Amino acid sequence: MADEEKKPPFPLDPKSYKLLNEIGTGVSAVVYKATCLPRNSMTVAIKSIDLERSRANLDEIRQEAKAMALLSHPNILRAHCSFIVDRHLWVVMPFMAAxxxxxxxxxxxxxxxxxxxxxxxxxxxxxxxxxxxxxxxxxxxxxxxxxxxxxxxxxxxxxxxxxxxxxxxxQSSSSGLLRMSAAQxxxxxxxxxxxxxxxxxxxxxxxxxxxxxxxxxxxxxxxxxxxxxxxxxxxxxxxxxxxxxxxxxxxxxxxxxxxxxxxxxxxxxxxxxxxxxxxxxxxxxxxxxxxxxxxxxxxxxxxxxxxxxxxxxxxxxxxxxxFKETRTDENQSEINNIVERDNAGNLPPLVKNRRVSGWNFNVDGLELVPVFPENINLDVEKEEDEDINTENSKHPSEEEKEKEEKVMHPSSVLKQMLVPSLVALFASLDLQRGMVFNVLEGCEHVGGESTEEKTGEETERQLEEYVRNLERIVEELNLNLQEEMKRNAYLEELLEKLKRNSEPQGNNSN
Amino acid sequence: MKTIKDEQTPESEELKRRRRSGGGWRLIKTLFKSCSGSKTKPLERSDSMKGLFKSKPRTPADVVRQTRELLVFIDLNSNVSSTKRDEKMAELSKNIREMKSILYGNGDAEPVAEACCQLTQEFFKDKTFRLLIVCLPKLSLETRKDATQVVANLQRQQVQSRLIASDYLEANKDLLDILVLGYEDMDIALFYGSMLRECIRHQSIARYVLESDHMKKFFDYIQLPNFDIASDASATFKELMTRHKATVADFLTKNYDWFFPEFNQRLLSSTNYITRRQAIKLLGDILLDRSNSVVMMRYVSSKDNLMILMNLLRESSKNIQMEAFHVFKLFVANRNKPPEIITILVTNKSKILRLLDGFKLDKEDPQFEADKEQVITEISSL
Structure with a gap:
């Protein structure tokens, strides 16, 4: 903080930065090498987080920004500043050359x-x-x-x-508690x-x-x-x-x-x-x-x-x-999340479903011009010529985008299927653990460390047995999991086939 | 933290021994001792630190009293830059950290109820809180963080089943003005912001802020270019508008005429994506709360409001669309729709139905689907 005060603060508008090239990508963020023009074109790294795609909710992003603003240590990368650019959060950080x-x-x-x-x-x-x-x-x-x-x-x-x-x-999780501790x-x-x-x-x-x-x-x-x-x-x-x-x-x-x-x-x-x-x-x-x-x-x-x-x-x-070299090796799901950018580094607008052209508010004839806020008005003008009734025929660009989305589909389906079953699996593991602990507690009769020492051998034997049991259960669950995965693979294949079949006919692939 | 560590190294053996022999509290004291172990330490300070290891350590009240004395010194001698001031400052930092350790516990040691109680009582007895807030800009970053956490914790401490922090603030409401205006100073905004959010946990304090002129300022703070500060301000704004149900309902009823036009115009129609997204989410939270049902009825009977909502409904952002839908459905569900609302819905019937038809969530949500069905049925029957 002290040495920053001598220089002017980092500017909070995108025009003050010149993006040079991408140096990293994540699922919903891209990191750029950039220069900060008002600061003698000093090199910085800018992480651009797509807020629309980011799974994190805004509170989590706020926490991150706050953490980065308040931590100050030579071994921790601290943000210079952060601000909103369109739908992105730009976090300006020191550029780490290696x-x-x-x-x-x-x-x-x-x-x-x-x-x-x-x-x-x-x-x-x-x-x-x-x-x-x-x-x-x-x-x-x-x-x-x-x-x-x-x-x-x-x-x-x-x-x-x-x-x-x-x-x-x-603050959030235990608001009912009045006296909390770091340990808790x-x-x-x-x-x-x-x-x-x-x-x-x-x-x-x-x-x-x-x-x-x-x-x-x-x-x-x-x-x-x-x-x-x-x-x-x-x-x-x-x-x-x-x-x-x-x-x-x-x-x-x-x-x-x-x-x-x-x-x-x-x-x-x-x-x-x-x-x-x-x-x-x-x-x-x-x-x-x-x-x-x-x-x-x-x-x-x-x-x-x-x-x-x-x-x-x-x-x-x-x-x-x-970065250029490794980028091609990155796994497919990540690549799918990278969208081509224009020179300014802006993402093309995401079109997920067809949009309705402007609403018709001036029906009662009282207002000749609908009172739209200005920015929305622009949107309306752009789309005005879109005819509502004949919209079944798609724009070529939209069709392309839909295709793109379909390519991504199988993996996301797989994820959707796999994740809940994994979660269920873990839940059942936890359940088993809980049961074992209950039984163990029952066996021990009296709590306390001193008794544990006396009956150490005995408990250890018991423990071993339970562990063996547990391992058996885990083995079973593991098998289940593998079966589940096989099924998923099969479903994926099926999906793939369906997709291939449906392509020549049109777009309906249900 | 790192500096403490470095100074520890020569006496690490002794540290180890101490650590083995004692729990958290002793550890804290060791930590403080090693803090003062620098070569240039003045005699008086080492004496006071030695005191920690005598059979009678400083009581929590002692720590608060000493903190207060130091704050008074810092407050009065703000312009003097002397070695003495630096020393006092270092000592102040240590005392504030010690308060934090007492309140939050340290490592494995849980906080002791009696100690917390003593500390709280002493803290609010005199003007320590005021001094801490006023002097905060002069403290180092780490001490500011500690002070913020101390203040946060103290808001929840009860003494004889009373939240004495609330009593103190009620008698010193001008402190809240200082905290709110902190959003205008980049250097302290995040600290004052955190403190403010803790203070408005008290219903009477939240009421004070809601009814003050500061409420209008939040519409600016939320849109500050600095993201850290803007998002902190929106968190506080949200807390004000949702925490104390009855107070909020009362505020909205009395201030409807300026609040919602301002909300629509400055936030829901903002050019800033994040402002719109946060505002529409908050609007849903407010209107869907049972305690605000009267306000909600008024809101969904206005044509202007409907128009803004319908525009948000056709935004390209799925998150905004989704939140807008939750408010839009209230207009449709209203059994006594004013004629002008019906007219708009009827005129745009086919468009709305088409939009809703293609409106799908990434995650499956039966509640959403059910709501959508209801809205579709209702609009079709108009």
Whole structure:
């Protein structure tokens, strides 16, 4: 804040910025490299969030903007400013020239970064987490794609799209409570984040989760940096989620299938493996805090950012070039969400259904000219010539758009089918867990830690049995899931066929 | 946070020991000790910090009293830039953070009811709240955040089953004027905004703001170019218009004549997409609330209102269309439609029916489908 005050504030209108090129895309957002003209054409990054497409409601977006405006730490990417441009929210941020660690991995280090570079980057992120958690924030989406690097080797944590504040939470969720605590409040209940990096308690969150979910994702990110991809990412998403609930993740899990030649297997230090293992404890309470992790031997003798510049940044192609390359590899569903833009970076208007040409208000003859607000009046004029009765024949452009929508259809159908069944699956898992806990409590007779020690062996045996039971149930559910997926695949195929059949005839594909 | 961390390092062994031996409260104290552990620390401060480790630590009331003294100093010596002032400022930050720890707990430690009660009582006994608000622009970013959270929490603290924050604010209503006008200052808008939203949890305070001239200003604040501030202002505006049902109904009845024309013209017909989207959502929330049924009847009997709604209904934004539908259906459902409303609906019958026919949601919503059917049936029968 202090150093910003000397310069004029960042302008809040799009004309003051010149968009240069795209450097990243998401489902409902595009990130541009741009220059800020009134500030000596200083380079900035602008994230343009399509508010009409964004699934997040406006309150969530407000939270993100607020979080980004109020966080101030050298390892956290802070927005310069944000403002509305048409249907988009533009968030103006510092430009991080080397791009995200994810893009660095995929362009130049597909099998992972050298351990010393990993230590440098992770240490910086721990400082960011220490600050965030101290502020009562949970980031909820730690991954290499959200870790940005500048050309001077500085590392910043970005993207607060799903971050939550435990102080804000209590306002909405527990307004009935008059006396709240950070300890109580530091649990959230919604599912958020990117699946492969998600902590088990986030996936089957019935207890809620706290700052330790970030520590899990931090551990996964460590593995990602070591191997070039997150663990279990060779599995389908649903299975990966399952595995995380039922099994312990091991350091090697990230390595499965990526290196078929066992001799080529990478060697990592014991300290590194130990650090990651600590982060990936199933029980969130057993995971160390960011503060504790910083004291871990792995981060001792950590090299300076110079090392990062020499060993990683100097071998990289430029961020925007990397973006162009990786863009073609991105998965199809994301590509589908990118819409061609004109030079000004404006999205063409979304036409989802045919629009009615202007209303006819001056029926009673009292008003000769309908009192439209000006901007709407323009719309009306444009569409006035559209005849209502003959509108069954479509505009060619509209037809094209409809086709586009159809191409997207199968995947969205699949998602619609898969997601509820997955959710149901998790719900039933939770139910089972709850039942087991109930039984366990009944078995223990008396609560308290002292009795637990005495009958430790006994309870352990019981526990083991229940765990075995649970595993059997999970196995069954897993089978169900696979069946479900098979069915979905079949339905998708069917849909595909239907679509193909209907195309020559026309548009009706029911 | 990071600076605290750095200073801890030399004594980390001792820290570990302390941490093992004690819970949250002791941890907080250790944290404060390490804060004061800088080499240049003045003697008097280290003495006061040592006090923390004696058998009798400062009481919550002590913390508030000291905060107040420091605020008085900062308030009076605003223009002097001296090392002494910097010291006082640092000490103030620490005290405010300590208040936050008492109120919210720290790490694993839950807050203690008795301590919260003591703190609250002392805080509202004197002009601490006023001083904190007035001095907020002088505080550092981190301390502003802490202060905002302290103020938020205090609004809900009960002393002998009374919300004494409400009593205090009623006697000091001018503070609310300061908070509302904060939206005009970029540097403090978000902090004052958060505080304001907490204060209007009290019904009498919300009434004061609603009936003040400030209400008209919100129509400007909502459309400020700075998104953080504009959206914070709309959150406050929404809270004012929805939280206390009876008060809102009363306000709308008395102020109908200026409020809705202003709402239609400035918000629903704004050129700003986000303003329109938020306004139409809020309008639905207001009109669909049972407590506002009289106001709703009046609103849906006006031809001008219907025209604005019908224009929103044919916007290209699905979100706006959807929210507009929820209000539009009220015009149709009205059993005593004025003739001019009927005329408009009849004249545009085919267009409306065609629009509704193609109106589908991304997510399946049986309630919406049912509402749509009703509207279609009603309009067809006109």
């Amino acid at each position: 791009g995200s660690l994810h893009s660095i991995l995929s362009s130049s280090f597909p099998d992972g970064l050298p351990e010393q570079s990993i230590a440098i980057a992770l240490k910086e992120i721990l400082h960011a987490l220490l600050y965030l958690h101290g502020q009562g924030h949970i980031h909820r989406d730690i991954k290499s794609g959200n870790i940005l690097v500048d050309s001077d080797g500085s590392v910043k944590l970005a993207d607060f799209g799903v971050s939550a504040s435990i102080y804000e939470m209590q 409040a530091s649990f959230c209940n919604e599912m958020a984040g990117t699946p492969y990096w998600m902590a088990p308690e986030v996936i089957h969150s019935h207890t809620g989760y706290g700052v330790k979910a970030d520590i899990w994702s931090f551990g996964i990110t460590a593995l990602e940096l070591a191997h070039g991809h997150p663990p279990l990412s060779h599995l389908p998403l649903s299975k990966s989620l399952m595995m995380r609930i039922t099994n312990r993740l091991r350091f090697e899990d990230a390595h499965v299938k990526c290196n078929k030649d066992p001799n080529k297997k990478k060697k990592f230090s014991k300290a590194f493996k130990d650090m990651v293992a600590l982060c990936l404890a199933q029980d969130p309470a057993k995971r160390p805090s960011a503060d504790k992790l910083l004291k871990h031997p792995f981060f001792k003798n950590c090299k300076s950012s110079e090392y990062l510049i020499k060993n990683v940044l100097q071998v990289l192609p430029k961020a925007e070039e990397r």
